[in-house]
Amino acid sequence: MSLFIPTYFSPISQYAEIVHADEVVFEVEDNFQKQSYRNRCYIYNSNGKQLLSIPVKHPLKNQRKATKDTLVENNVAWQDQHFKSLQVAYRTSPFFDFLEDDIANIFYKKYKYLLDVNIDTHLFIMDTLQLNLDYTKTSTYQPKNIENDFRVLADRKHAPKKQFDKYTQMFDDKHGFIPNLSILDLLFMEGPNAISFL
Template sequence: MSLFIPTYFSPISQYSEIIKADKVGFEMEDNFQKQSYRNRCYIYNSSGKQLLSIPVKHQFKEARKKTKDTLVENDFPWQDQHFKSLQIAYRTSPFYDLLEADIAPIFEKKYKYLQDINIDTFLFITDALQLNSDFSKTGNYEVETTKNDCRFLAEKKHQPKKQVEKYTQMFDDKHGFIPNLSILDLLFMEGPNALSFL
């Protein structure tokens, strides 16, 4: 089993490990970390790398908050903004039209918890890539684990040096190849062929 932290439209590096895993386990007992992929992803638009970040509610009394208890801040229309950003960036990509109807519900459903969004994005991606979407959830946090520990992939600063093979990106003629973007970038550009890059 490989152990992961659920993240928002995870970076390609995370899916490179997910497809190798015989079983996927999701860490449910970690502490929320700012500036991580737990509530953010990066896509490629005409200006280069673009951050999409889910706003979360911060309660000042809590010193540490578990990711599973992190609440989404829905007081402003982040889902509309994210969906429009994807449409603008990828509407002319080879596979966007085929996937738009399937991804749209994630931006229409009202979420209370960040973890629920991240699980739904995982289910969307595994369906689009025709991967096994079965997973288990941890019941307690293990500092040292006997499982294949991939939890570090949720942290922006701890990404692997080995990147996936280059593929054609929407604006690489302007800005060059940008590695390890959200899995959405690879999926919209390569569709089912994305698996061969992972």
């Protein structure tokens, strides 16, 4: 069993572990943490690293909310903003045209819970990578002493220990190579070959 936090278009480091897992289990009983990959990802645009963040409804002060119960704030047009940002950044990438229609479904669908967004992004990525690996969700919070515990990869301040091979990025001639962006960066640039980088 390999334990992960469901995140929004996860960083490459998370899928580098998922592709080697025998069994993927998503921790959904933990408390939502701000400033994590749970509701954000980073892409590469003409200005460098760009943040895409899903607005969420925060609980009252001193009140904790489980990741599975975190609500999306739909009063902000975040889906339009994110999809347009991806189109502007990657429309001339080698594989954007092949993936655009499938990924568009995520941005046209209305979501109540953040967890549902993240599961849909995971399913899109697994389908694109052509990986047939099911997942389950926790029913109770898992202790910290699990052997294949990759929950730390949801923390954006955590630097992955693994070094990844470089691949061509859209604007690396201007800003150089930016490691561990959203898996989307790798998919739009490498398509089916992305699996070999993971």
